Amino acid sequence: MKNVKSKVAEIWTVGGGKGGTGKTFLTSQLAKYLALKKKQVILIDSDFGGANLRYFFNIKKQGKSIKDFFTNKEPLENLLSHTDMRNLKIITGDYNAISINSIKYSQKMKFLRHIKELDADYILIDLGGGLNFNTIDVFLLADKMIVITVPEITAIDNLFQFVKNAYFRKLNFLFKNYKLKDTAKDIWEHRKNYGIENIIDLTDYIKTKLDVDSSISREISEFSIFIVLNKLKNPNEINQGFSIKSLCIKYLGIPSIYAGYIGFDENFRKNLSLSDYIPKFNVSTRIQKEILEIAENIINKEQITISTIKNA
Ligand SMILES: Nc1ncnc2c1ncn2[C@@H]1O[C@H](COP(=O)(O)OP(=O)(O)O)[C@@H](O)[C@H]1O
Ligand SMILES: [Mg+2]
Numbered sequence: 001m002k003n004v005k006s007k008v009a010e011i012w013t014v015g016g017g018k019g020g021t022g023k024t025f026l027t028s029q030l031a032k033y034l035a036l037k038k039k040q041v042i043l044i045d046s047d048f049g050g051a052n053l054r055y056f057f058n059i060k061k062q063g064k065s066i067k068d069f070f071t072n073k074e075p076l077e078n079l080l081s082h083t084d085m086r087n088l089k090i091i092t093g094d095y096n097a098i099s100i101n102s103i104k105y106s107q108k109m110k111f112l113r114h115i116k117e118l119d120a121d122y123i124l125i126d127l128g129g130g131l132n133f134n135t136i137d138v139f140l141l142a143d144k145m146i147v148i149t150v151p152e153i154t155a156i157d158n159l160f161q162f163v164k165n166a167y168f169r170k171l172n173f174l175f176k177n178y179k180l181k182d183t184a185k186d187i188w189e190h191r192k193n194y195g196i197e198n199i200i201d202l203t204d205y206i207k208t209k210l211d212v213d214s215s216i217s218r219e220i221s222e223f224s225i226f227i228v229l230n231k232l233k234n235p236n237e238i239n240q241g242f243s244i245k246s247l248c249i250k251y252l253g254i255p256s257i258y259a260g261y262i263g264f265d266e267n268f269r270k271n272l273s274l275s276d277y278i279p280k281f282n283v284s285t286r287i288q289k290e291i292l293e294i295a296e297n298i299i300n301k302e303q304i305t306i307s308t309i310k311n312a
């Protein structure tokens with residue numbers, strides 16, 4: 001008989017469009033931090049093209065992985081690998097096994113359902129780069145959606161595209177149940193006819209002009225993201241997080257919380273020991289403090305404080 005689930009896990013997903021911005025690193029560190037706080041944590045590598053989360057946990061041998069869910073119909077709870085922290089378990093990815101485009105709709109829906117059924121306090125999901133709709137659907141599963149970027153225009157542009165795509169996908173998802181499928185997209189494509197210029201106008205239009213259920217309206221209003229900046233080389237770059245936040249509201253109409261930043265750390269390269277091909281991530285105390293701040297801000301839905309910035 002299936003065990004009775006004792007808790008409803010809070011799901012955090014980390015995405016952001018561009019590769020190499022630190023999604024996998026951040027997800028692994030947030031998971032470690034929550035586990036140190038004595039929470040039961042499950043971490044899932046959902047980067048189908050570039051699964052590498054296990055390297056951040058010194059899991060050298062590929063055991064059962066997400067591949068077994070998709071190809072052998074193994075329940076997710078059978079795929080948990082142990083880490084050196086008792087209350088942190090990980091479902092590893094396997095980039096030789098499945099391509100993100102080959103996942104069928106029914107498989108994806110089952111995957112999303114099964115993630116929610118896992119027994120933990122927190123479930124953290126690491127995503128691949130790009131705008132694939134399967135990636136976005138996993139991103140949207142979260143209670144807390146986190147995006148991470150480096151302070152470079154190409155990465156920030158990728159982040160906007162990612163958030164915009166996620167928002168449209170969410171709208172279509174909500175409308176589907178009310179036979180309004182593709183309504184948001186149709187209105188957007190013919191926006192001139194509706195006097196709509198940007199996504200804020202679109203959201204207002206949907207909320208006020210369409211006869212949408214109040215729960216849809218509430219879900220639209222509650223759509224919000226957490227922003228993290230990574231690999232900062234100069235304290236002046238800290239403020240870019242606030243600029244991204246303003247642009248999210250101005251152009252996308254999407255409220256966001258600037259949860260924190262991580263400085264660039266030269267020691268990362270030293271962490272990579274090529275002899276056994278396993279990076280050993282003993283992060284500096286500075287990075288630990290930055291992760292703590294980010295994690296606590298996400299938990300409490302709070303933004304970084306100005307005093308933090310002054311002390312940086
Ligand atoms: N703050 C940082 N300082 C220096 N290097 C970093 C930092 N954060 C991540 N890295 C390095 O950048 C690379 C990409 O990080 P990763 O988390 O794998 O990105 P993603 O999952 O977004 O593709 C890795 O080699 C990682 O060790
Ligand atoms: Mg990654």
